[in-house]
Amino acid sequence: EDIWPWLVQIGYQRGGMYSYDWLDRLFGFLNRPSSNTILPEFQQLAVGDMIPWGHGDFLTVKALQPNHALVLELNAHGMDWVWQFGLYPVDVNRTRLVTRGIERTPTSIPLRLGMLATEPAAFIMTTRMLFGVKRRAEALRRSRAE
Numbered sequence: 060e061d062i063w064p065w066l067v068q069i070g071y072q073r074g075g076m077y078s079y080d081w082l083d084r085l086f087g088f089l090n091r092p093s094s095n096t097i098l099p100e101f102q103q104l105a106v107g108d109m110i111p112w113g114h115g116d117f118l119t120v121k122a123l124q125p126n127h128a129l130v131l132e133l134n135a136h137g138m139d140w141v142w143q144f145g146l147y148p149v150d151v152n153r154t155r156l157v158t159r160g161i162e163r164t165p166t167s168i169p170l171r172l173g174m175l176a177t178e179p180a181a182f183i184m185t186t187r188m189l190f191g192v193k194r195r196a197e198a199l200r201r202s203r204a205e
Contacts, residue, residue, distance in 0.1 A: 061196040062156055063126045066144055068101035070118065071111035077191030078184045087113040095195060137170060139163040156189060
């Protein structure tokens with residue numbers, strides 16, 4: 060319950076990406092820093108909802124099981140991408156957040172090479188995002204305990 064609110068509010072002009080904000084802004088995924096607070100206006104999410112993803116693109120909510128799973132899909136620029144988040148309880152006080160993505164890349168060689176070049180950056184940004192969500196969820200948990 061401390062991780063889920065951060066996931067459902069991700070996106071452009073929403074809660075942000077919780078990664079390196081300066082890079083997200085540089086690439087157009089954000090227009091302001093990622094939120095450090097829960098934004099009530101973005102806590103309701105349903106299958107079929109569209110989440111802004113940069114300028115003009117949208118992630119579509121394909122599956123959603125509150126506090127357990129979120130699956131998003133992007134179809135743009137000749138690419139199909141599915142981004143999954145899973146929450147797995149470890150014990151009473153800890154939950155493992157797992158994310159993975161799978162994409163169908165364009166068939167042209169230049170576009171495929173471009174996708175390969177972005178994989179290291181995506182790994183770095185996703186790792187930072189997971190730590191960003193962790194930090195925010197732990198702070199939320201502490202504030203609820205107080």
